[in-house]
Amino acid sequence: MTGSLHSVVKERERVVFPKDWTFDLAEEMVEAIGEEFSPSAAVEELARRVAGKPHAEGVATAEAYFEDYGRRWMGRTLELGEQYRDRTYEVLLQAAETTGGDLAFPHVPERFVEIAYLSTQPLYSLPIVENTRHRFTFKMVFCDTFKALEDQCGPEMAATLPCRKACLAAVGRAFRDKGFDVEVVQDSSLATDEFCQFRTERRAAANGA
Amino acid sequence: MCRMCDSLGGTAEQPWYKNPKNFSNRMYKLREPGKGPQMAAGGNAEPDAGDQRASPFAQAVEAKANGDADTFNKIISDMNARASLRPGCQVVPLHEVLDVLDLGMPVAAMQCICRKETRACEECSLKEYTGLGLGTGMLKWERWPERYRGKVEFLSSKQAKEFVEYWDKKGFMHMLMQEGGDFIGGMCNCDYPDCLPIRQRIDYGLTAQLLKSEYVCFVDWEKCNGCGDCLGRCDFNALKYEATMEKAHIDQFQCFGCGLCETACPRNAIEYRDRKKISGLARVW
Numbered sequence: 001m002t003g004s005l006h007s008v009v010k011e012r013e014r015v016v017f018p019k020d021w022t023f024d025l026a027e028e029m030v031e032a033i034g035e036e037f038s039p040s041a042a043v044e045e046l047a048r049r050v051a052g053k054p055h056a057e058g059v060a061t062a063e064a065y066f067e068d069y070g071r072r073w074m075g076r077t078l079e080l081g082e083q084y085r086d087r088t089y090e091v092l093l094q095a096a097e098t099t100g101g102d103l104a105f106p107h108v109p110e111r112f113v114e115i116a117y118l119s120t121q122p123l124y125s126l127p128i129v130e131n132t133r134h135r136f137t138f139k140m141v142f143c144d145t146f147k148a149l150e151d152q153c154g155p156e157m158a159a160t161l162p163c164r165k166a167c168l169a170a171v172g173r174a175f176r177d178k179g180f181d182v183e184v185v186q187d188s189s190l191a192t193d194e195f196c197q198f199r200t201e202r203r204a205a206a207n208g209a
Numbered sequence: 210m211c212r213m214c215d216s217l218g219g220t221a222e223q224p225w226y227k228n229p230k231n232f233s234n235r236m237y238k239l240r241e242p243g244k245g246p247q248m249a250a251g252g253n254a255e256p257d258a259g260d261q262r263a264s265p266f267a268q269a270v271e272a273k274a275n276g277d278a279d280t281f282n283k284i285i286s287d288m289n290a291r292a293s294l295r296p297g298c299q300v301v302p303l304h305e306v307l308d309v310l311d312l313g314m315p316v317a318a319m320q321c322i323c324r325k326e327t328r329a330c331e332e333c334s335l336k337e338y339t340g341l342g343l344g345t346g347m348l349k350w351e352r353w354p355e356r357y358r359g360k361v362e363f364l365s366s367k368q369a370k371e372f373v374e375y376w377d378k379k380g381f382m383h384m385l386m387q388e389g390g391d392f393i394g395g396m397c398n399c400d401y402p403d404c405l406p407i408r409q410r411i412d413y414g415l416t417a418q419l420l421k422s423e424y425v426c427f428v429d430w431e432k433c434n435g436c437g438d439c440l441g442r443c444d445f446n447a448l449k450y451e452a453t454m455e456k457a458h459i460d461q462f463q464c465f466g467c468g469l470c471e472t473a474c475p476r477n478a479i480e481y482r483d484r485k486k487i488s489g490l491a492r493v494w
Contacts, residue, residue, distance in 0.1 A: 023349045025237050088236060091348045095315050095363035102365035103315040107236065107345065114237050125238040130229040131345070132312045133366060137233075 025115060026084035033080060033119035037073045043148035050153065062153070062162035070169030077116040077170075078177055105202055106136035109174040113138070116170055120144070129197065136175075137187070139197040140167075146190045161191045167198055175200055210485065211420050211494045213299055217387060221485065224423050226301060226385045226393065232313040234392040236345045269413065285414050292417035298386040298397070298406055300422040302468030302481065306383045306396065307370050313343030313393055316369040317350070320359040321397065323405040335362045339376055341369065341396040373398060380442055382467035384419065401444040411445065420494045422466030424481040428457050432478035439470035439479065461490055 046065050050058035081089075089111055096104040113136075114126045122142055129137040145166065150158040168184050175182040180202060187197040210219060219225030263271070265284050272280035301309070310316060318338035324330050332338045342350065342361060350361050364372060373383065376398040384397040384406065401407045409415040426447075435455040440448060447463035448470055450456075457478075459470070471479040485491050 017351050021351070023352060025239065030239065087351065088348045091351070092236075092315070095317070095348070098363055099365035099368070102367075103363060107315065107348075111236055114235060118237060118239050123239070124241055125235045128233045128235050131233050131314065132229050133314055134311070 021087040023086060023088045025086060025118065029080045029084040029115070030119045033073075033077055033116065036076060037069070037116075037120050039120055039143075039145040040148045040152075042069055043145060043152050046149075047152040050157070055156065058153075058157060059160045059162055062157065062160075063165045066163050066166040067169045070166030071173055073120070073166065074112065074116055074170035074173040074177075077112050077119070078174065081112050081115050104178070105133060105180055106131050106175075106200065109178045109180065110136055112174045112178075113171055116174070130199075133202075135199055135201050137197060137199040139188070139195045140190070141195040143190060143196065146196075159191050161189050161196075164189065164196065167196065171198055171200055211299070211423075212293065213296055213387070213420060216296055224305075225387075226299070226305070226309055227312070229312050231387065231393050232309075232344060234345045236348065266409065266413075266415070273413070288415055289417040292415070296387040297418045297420060298384045299420040300465045300467045301383050301385050301396075302422055302424060302466060303373065303377045303383065303472055304468070305423075306373050306385075309385065309396070310366060310369045310373065313396075315343075315345070315347050315363055316366070317342045317347045317361040317363045318369075318372060319350070319361045321399060321403070322357055323397075323399060324403045327403050327405065327408075331359060333359070338362065339381065339398045341372065341398070342394065343396060344392050344394055346392075346394055377469070377472055380469060382444060382465075382469055407444060421464075421484070422468070423484055424466035424468070425461045425464050425484050425487060425490055426459050426466060426468060426470055426479050427461070427482055428459055429478045429480060430454065430456050432476050433457055433474075434476060434478075436475065438475060439473045442469040442473050444469075461487070462493060 046062055049065065050061050053061060092103070092107055092111070096102070096108060110128075110131055117123060117126050117138075117140070121140065121144055127139050127141065129139055131137075143163075145163045146158060146161070149163055164186055168186065172182065172184045175184070183201045183203060185199050185201070187199050188195060190196045210221065213219060214225045217225035217231050218228045225231055265288055269281050269284040269288070272278075272284065318335055319340045319342050320332035320337075321339045324332065324339065338361075341364075347361065347363070350358065373396075377383070381398040381400050384399070384404075385393055386395050386397065387393050397404065397406075399407065401411060406419040410419045433456040435450070435457065437450060437457070439457055440450055442448070444467070445463050445465045447460045447465070449458055449460070451458040457470070459479075466481070466484060468481065471481065484493070
């Protein structure tokens with residue numbers, strides 16, 4: 001069959017990959033982000049700041065606090081995520097490069113979103129609803145931040161879901177820092193539905209990873 | 210609806226393989242306490258010695274070869290009963306495959322495991338690959354077991370569509386698979402007799418694993434001029450030349466709706482019709 005489309009290979013050379021490759025997230029990175037951005041510690045600090053304030057003022061304070069927290073949380077995740085690369089990410093970057101950036105959205109920023117949530121929330125994996133070339137959507141059914149908010153700031157404050165600002169800011173930063181023009185919206189809320197769901201819509205093609 | 214739509218969130222308007230949820234998957238999973246890391250790269254492990262017990266299908270083949278029809282029928286019947294309880298794979302025509310390639314990402318060309326087994330041929334480069342791997346699992350292909358692994362080539366959306374169109378033109382039908390995984394992990398481009406699911410269904414009556422497409426093809430005899438360009442394209446004995454009419458004819462009960470005849474017709478004389486809307490075929494999957 002020489003020269004034909006399919007060549008018969010009696011014994012293909014076995015490819016042996018380096019033994020130190022790891023496809024999983026680095027544990028020390030996950031632990032570091034978890035310690036620095038612990039939801040219960042963050043909400044404890046918030047509770048001190050809003051103590052004694054009228055409800056409306058407290059909500060405004062909480063929203064600003066969470067927005068800042070979300071930006072810092074993702075900033076640190078981006079920093080450590082690049083520092084602790086794994087084989088999965090390397091393959092993704094190679095794939096994105098060989099396809100002219102075509103495969104970068106949503107997976108490159110998705111990696112950092114997954115790291116951020118896996119490091120701080122009671123999850124073994126992030127429930128992904130959609131990760132296509134058009135959008136990235138995930139949901140949170142169990143959220144330590146919301147639970148801590150209910151416990152430490154009361155159900156009235158939790159019902160306004162000021163913590164959504166953290167998720168919106170963090171997800172937005174992950175995508176924008178990786179060069180994508182996106183809009184992040186919240187489709188459902190733990191305060192009124194059974195879970196929070198965040199959707200990131202791509203507005204225009206970007207430069208890739 | 211077929212069982213795939215029933216179990217995987219399909220509707221009468223949108224089949225299961227157009228639901229983006231079925232393509233979505235995480236990139237990472239944290240290890241649960243007490244569980245060790247998954248070893249890097251299957252290539253570092255010794256190849257499987259192989260299970261020495263014959264699979265049920267191998268036993269059925271042997272029974273058939275020995276003329277033991279009762280044993281053969283019993284095994285196939287049991288296999289069909291088991292397969293009907295879980296998702297399998299479904300034939301999908303080209304025009305819908307092209308839509309799907311915008312949903313399943315990343316996309317990578319890879320070797321066909323069926324062809325490797327049935328013909329002892331390995332596909333070793335992009336010119337030879339016929340399969341498409343879909344989803345984030347492709348980012349970890351280097352740790353697949355040796356028997357699957359080979360190599361892969363990541364494709365852009367445009368390249369993936371050209372890839373599928375190329376094999377369609379060559380006469381390969383398309384199938385999407387959701388077999389036991391959490392998401393649609395691959396698309397086969399294959400033909401009879403290389404493709405194991407097709408062969409198992411046609412030759413051995415294993416009907417529950419591979420489902421027919423959502424469509425059935427019909428010939429518009431007003432447009433067909435009997436050129437015969439479509440005749441060699443059908444893998445399912447559904448298409449024949451109607452000598453008395455001098456036109457192509459499709460047996461809808463045999464038709465799997467793969468659309469290979471449609472993509473070969475220069476006169477657009479073959480059209481798709483929704484299987485679910487034809488009373489006699491709505492349950493023929």
